[in-house]
Amino acid sequence: MATTMIADGVLIKHYTEGNQGAFETLLKRHKNRIFSSIYALVGDRYIAEDIFQETFIKIIHSIRTGKYNHEDKFLPWAMRISRNMCIDSIRQRKRLPIVVDSEGNDILNNLGIFEKSQEELHIENDEITMLRKWIWELPEEQREVLVLRNYADLSFKEIAVVTNTNINTCIGRMHYALINLRKMTQKNSVRVK
């Protein structure tokens, strides 16, 4: 028997009426896409976890206080919240001074603060990891569109809303992101499967 997925807007309505299970369904439905997108944007699991938690706390409070009015556009709305937090985080980190040890290595990387999880270690030497690193090398605006399209699975129209641009700008940025990734692939002579 076919099952029908309850729309996000309906879940949110149930949640505002006191149905905690509706929120749990919403969270479990979108958590991986939202987390993956945040992670791909900030490039650090621990920062990604903080932003993910802050995003959902903001979502909870917005819904609870009746500020959610996007009907079934929950994911683009949630991605807009997390995207703004990612931008703030990246800008803050750019302002932080880099402290290096006697060998010139970033001291934060040697404190165990940014230890990698098992899943990260598993893919450490994978070609996929290489591509992900190159995505991080892309200009911020290009990386953002690529991440929102491929990780969050937002349409270009939705990305335009999230990023305050228009659809042609988004498609153009995606196109240049792909060109730049191809250049990096060729430059590094690694065949991406």
Place this chain on the structure above:
Amino acid sequence: MIYNITKNELLKYFYNECSPSVRQLIEMELDANPEWRNYLNYLETVQNSTKIDFKPNDTLVSMILEESAATEHQSL
């Protein structure tokens, strides 16, 4: 060919965002345009390579659910 397909349209085609008429045109002309096929294959490669499904840890998810339950009690 009457209509010139751009890479931006191929991009929209790949992500199922082009108009039905452009879709039909691309599918009709695809075999005659190997460079289109190459571009679409490249898009698929990038997409597959970026499909890494990272998951937030369970503790974090539980904390968010607890926060949600706590705000419910506050609003009662």
